[in-house]
Structures are given as C-alpha cells and as structure tokens.
Amino acid sequence: xxxxxxxxxxxxxxxxxxxxxxxxxxxxxxxxxxxxxxxxxxxxxxxxxxxxxxxxxxxxxxxxxxxxxxxxxxxxxxxxxxxxxxxxxxxxxxxxxxxxxxxxxxxxxxxxxxxxxxxxxxxxxxxxxxxxxxxxxxxxxxxxxxxxxxxxxxxxxxxxxxxxxxxxxxxxxxxxxxxxxxxxxxxxxxxxxxxxxxxxxxxxxxxxxxxxxxxxxxxxxxxxxxxxxxxxxxxxxxxxxxxxxxx
Ligand SMILES: Cc1cc2nc3c(=O)[nH]c(=O)nc-3n(C[C@H](O)[C@H](O)[C@H](O)COP(=O)(O)O)c2cc1C
Ligand code: SF4
Ligand code: SF4
Numbered sequence: 510x511x512x513x514x515x516x517x518x519x520x521x522x523x524x525x526x527x528x529x530x531x532x533x534x535x536x537x538x539x540x541x542x543x544x545x546x547x548x549x550x551x552x553x554x555x556x557x558x559x560x561x562x563x564x565x566x567x568x569x570x571x572x573x574x575x576x577x578x579x580x581x582x583x584x585x586x587x588x589x590x591x592x593x594x595x596x597x598x599x600x601x602x603x604x605x606x607x608x609x610x611x612x613x614x615x616x617x618x619x620x621x622x623x624x625x626x627x628x629x630x631x632x633x634x635x636x637x638x639x640x641x642x643x644x645x646x647x648x649x650x651x652x653x654x655x656x657x658x659x660x661x662x663x664x665x666x667x668x669x670x671x672x673x674x675x676x677x678x679x680x681x682x683x684x685x686x687x688x689x690x691x692x693x694x695x696x697x698x699x700x701x702x703x704x705x706x707x708x709x710x711x712x713x714x715x716x717x718x719x720x721x722x723x724x725x726x727x728x729x730x731x732x733x734x735x736x737x738x739x740x741x742x743x744x745x746x747x748x749x750x751x752x753x754x755x756x
Contacts, residue, residue, distance in 0.1 A: 513557060533554060584608045587608075618742070675711065688731040
C-alpha cells in the first residue's frame with residue numbers, strides 16, 4: 510500500500526508511478542473513509558508534498574492513526590528543492606527504512622510565479638527517471654536516506670515552519686473574482702472540505718492545509734490569495750501530463 514496526500518497532483522503522480530513499478534496500490538488519504546489495517550502488509554509507502562520544510566497536517570494526522578507495522582516502510586516527499594528536516598521528523602513518528610526527496614515543480618504560487626513550459630517538462634522527466642531507480646531500490650528493500658535538506662535546515666524546519674503554520678495558513682486572503690462561473694469544482698475538490706458556495710460564489714471556512722489546490726485548479730483562474738496571486742500563472746501537473754511530450 511502507498512498512501513499519498515497531494516494538492517496539485519505531483520505527489521499523486523509520484524505515488525502512482527512507484528505503485529505501477531512495485532505492484533503496490535496508491536491510495537489518497539483524503540479519499541478513504543477508514544484507515545485500513547496495515548499490520549500484515551509486506552510494504553508501506555507514504556508520499557506527500559513538503560510545506561514550509563515540514564510534513565503537511567493531514568499526513569501527520571494520518572500517521573498518528575496508523576496501526577503498527579513490521580514490514581518494509583518507505584517515504585517519498587515531493588518538493589520544489591528543499592525538504593529541511595522533515596524526513597528525520599517522519600522517522601521519529603514512524604520507523605522508516607528508506608526515505609527520499611524528489612524535486613518536482615514548485616506549486617507555491619503565493620510565494621512566486623510557478624515554473625511553466627519546458628522547465629516543468631524537464632523537471633517531471635528527470636523525476637520520472639529517478640523514480641525508476643527508487644522503485645528498484647524499494648523492491649530490493651534497500652535502506653536509504655536520500656533527502657535534499659537544504660541550508661539552515663534546522664532553523665527552517667523549526668522556526669520558519671512554526672511561523673508558516675501560525676501565520677500563513679489563514680483562509681482570509683482567499684476570494685473569487687468576477688470570472689467565477691459557480692461551477693463548484695473548488696467546493697467539490699478541497700481536501701479539507703472547507704469551501705462552500707454561497708449564492709454561487711465560494712466562501713472559505715477556517716480549516717485549510719494551504720495545499721493551493723483550489724487556486725490552481727479553478728478553470729477560470731478566478732481564485733486569488735490576496736493581491737499576491739493576481740496575474741500569476743497557475744500550476745497543476747495534469748496540465749502537463751496531458752501533453753504527449755512526456756510520452
Ligand atoms: C504551502 C506550501 C509550502 C511549500 N513549502 C516548500 C518547502 O518548504 N520546500 C520546497 O522545496 N517546496 C515547498 N513547496 C512546494 C511543494 O512542496 C511542491 O511543489 C510539491 O511537489 C507539491 O506537491 P503536490 O502537487 O502533490 O501538492 C511548498 C508548497 C506549498 C503549497
Ligand atoms: S472553481 Fe472557480 S469558477 Fe468554479 S466555483 Fe470555484 S471559483 Fe468559481
Ligand atoms: S481551501 Fe484551498 S488551499 Fe485550503 S485546503 Fe482547501 S483547496 Fe487546499
């Protein structure tokens with residue numbers, strides 16, 4: 510079993526690629542009703558994005574509810590380039606035999622304009638090649654710590670991560686501009702179940718993982734997070750997977 514959390518599809522794709530090569534099943538943690546009993550499973554995999562050099566809240570909650578496991582455990586985090594000490598933290602919560610970070614397109618459009626075009630294709634292609642090697646190592650049950658932590662990892666995964674959770678996850682800056690067509694996709698797909706349409710327009714409750722799925726997947730690009738995202742591109746891996754350049 511490979512359990513994944515994903516906002517804009519990178520981690521979903523990574524989990525799916527590994528599952529295809531290892532013969533495992535990839536399951537979204539926000540789409541299962543009950544956590545299956547994994548005590549007799551041979552292999553357990555976790556895949557998730559890095560948020561502010563740390564592990565996203567829904568994955569932390571999921572890990573806390575997992576049953577005891579004695580087989581081969583591995584985890585892959587997807588990130589724009591720096592995972593900080595998140596995979597060391599993970600190892601303290603759940604014994605891990607093998608962990609990897611893998612660079613994928615950065616979806617944090619609140620911070621900067623995301624990459625697009627050829628740059629994104631090259632990143633995804635490189636990740637695909639690397640995943641083939643990772644899958645082989647998983648099948649061979651090789652123990653590994655192959656994580657790009659980045660500079661000042663301790664400070665980023667402690668002080669900066671706490672700052673992100675305290676101040677950067679508010680839903681107050683979200684709004685939909687007048688391009689909104691009331692299609693309901695944002696309400697349907699928010700993994701925190703926090704968006705509801707009121708008189709045809711989305712409104713956000715307080716709970717938010719800051720996965721940025723809503724803002725990146727609105728078909729009209731109508732969702733903004735304060736003025737910072739106005740005029741910025743959007744990122745969803747599905748835009749690129751449809752293109753035959755990835756084969
Ligand atoms: C709120 C937020 C914080 C992020 N923080 C980091 C970070 O600390 N380091 C990094 O390399 N990438 C960071 N990213 C980029 C994502 O980890 C990366 O794009 C990931 O592959 C997205 O996965 P997904 O498409 O499965 O949601 C962040 C993205 C978001 C939305
Ligand atoms: S996804 Fe976009 S267009 Fe559809 S309801 Fe939400 S904001 Fe409006
Ligand atoms: S409101 Fe948007 S950013 Fe927050 S959890 Fe839902 S989809 Fe993700």
